[in-house]
Amino acid sequence: MTGTLDYPDVVQMAVPLFIALILAEFLWIALRRRAGRYETRDALTSLILGAGSIVEGIVLGFVAWGFFMALWAITPLDLGTSVWVVVLCFVLDDLRYYWVHRFGHRIRWVWASHVNHHSSQHYNLTTALRQTWTGTFTFMMIVRAPLILLGFHPAMVLFVGGLNLIYQFWIHTEAIGKLPRWFEAVMNTPSHHRVHHGRNPRYLDANYAGVFIIWDKLFGTFVPEYEGEKPDYGLVQNLGTFNTLRVVFHEWVGLFRDVTQPGLTARQRVSYAFGPPGYSHDGSRDTSQDIKAKHLARHPEDAGTPGFE
16 A cells, blocks of 8 residues: 655645736736726735635644544555546545535535635635635545545545645636636636626525536536626625634634524524524525525526526
């Protein structure tokens, strides 16, 4: 069985590229006066969240690594390290990412960690840096377990995961329109991901892909960028603050308050923690499905159009 593997930390290596692309996008927007917008406080919040995510990975990375190595120790399979094995690992890990991302929008416990990535009301390359500080506590590392048990070394799994994140950086922009049809058909693109960051009823719970948009098309969650309806970025209820700690922890605080409120049944408490975001035992809030249904009640002509099939 393969012992120690040494793959480069590709995300750390890509940081200078990230900075260069952010500067290039900023200049492009400033010179052309369109295709996006930068707001100083918003961009700084994104940069702080990105730095904090790196720190969280350094401090708590041993938890996931220890779990992965424990699995590696018990699996009888070892697929080796050939180029084709790495490619297969990349594709399967992207499928893993799709489901983790989908869980992140449909399970409040995971959404509490992921929500900060959607908290910006702007859409530019700094938005890609809005990464979680609390991902370890969602235990979504478990979704990677099948890859390791199938014989992909943990170091390889983390390596391809880093490549996945690097790919996703460039799709957080309004400076790039729709790309050639063949590319849009297979790959995740700025157009597809703009939809994912939209809070329009049409765009909720769509386009979870990391690299390959084919997963959304396969599992019924694909919605194209609808001509004539620009994505309205942010949360269904925006925070209205640039306070970093509130951006990071507000949903965890809200979850705790909901779960511990008096007079609930055990089922209601579990639903507040693990049901969809927007769940309420008394119907005082709306889930994404409720929001879509209310939109269709007001606009029945949208029935059957993308996002409302």
